[in-house]
Amino acid sequence: MMFGPQIAPSGRLIGYARVSTKSQKLDLQHDALRRAGCERVFEDHGVSGAKARRPGLDQALACLREGDALVIYKLDRLGRSVAHLAELLRVFEERGLHLCSLSEGINTQTIGGKLVFHMFSAMAEFQRDLIRENTLAGLEAARERGKRPGRPRKLTARQVSAAARSVRRNGASIAATARRYDVSPATMWRAVAG
Structure with a gap:
């Protein structure tokens, strides 16, 4: 089965769907993943994207073999943040896996998809550097004002x-x-x- 605009996957297509609350439905995501040709779809129902451990995602990642593609409906169904997405993409690259996001048209098997991967990695690194720089600047400013960062001591x-x-x-x-x-x-x- 063809995946995306004239792209044939080198391995299997494994789907992943997630909704944050029990009242939300997975039907739209399931339909899109089945139309894309996913042979299996793993899901997390009522699990926030902020959770580090998501059983459905963990099962999907364990199921993937080299050459397979994880297919998602939208990027926000997969990652909690740019840094989390970049880390997942780094793991995918190491394992020889691909990521395809149907709504955004991202497919890491293509040149454009690889560009998106590198952009995510650069954005995550930029975000980490900004956080580190702002933290150090804040600590330095506190020291200059004579303040000791951290929790106040309980004992004099x-x-x-x-x-x-x-x-x-x-x-x-x-x-x-x-x-x-x-x-x-x-x-x-x-x-x-x-």
């Missing part, structure tokens, strides 16, 4: 010294000392051990 330096003396010199237990300062034993242990 004076309290840590007093607690450490109580534990080391007086033999007080970590648990009792933690209760006295209204912190968890783990917090007290980290404070006096440091």
Whole structure:
């Protein structure tokens, strides 16, 4: 069976369909995937795209062999973000798999589809670099204002010294000392051990 505009797949066509809520229907996606020639269609019904683990997608990915194509109705049915899509496409390339998105006309078996793959990879890298750059700039700005990033400390330096003396010199237990300062034993242990 022909796939897309005059493109024959080198392997099997495996479909994947997903809707986010139980009340949504998969019929439109199923019909499009069957018309495209998918021999099997895996699905996630009522599973958000934000979920890292999606049983239907995991099964579809496990079913794919080199030369096969995963066919989806739209890109947003597959990936949670540009970075997630780029990571999936990288895995597909390593495994010799293809991705075909019917609505967007993307087929990684074509030159145009390969271009889209590289654009997704570049966008994901750009997004990661922007996040890293903005995070570092924010931390530097906070330091310049005299702020210490992160959660505020539960114990002051004076309290840590007093607690450490109580534990080391007086033999007080970590648990009792933690209760006295209204912190968890783990917090007290980290404070006096440091």
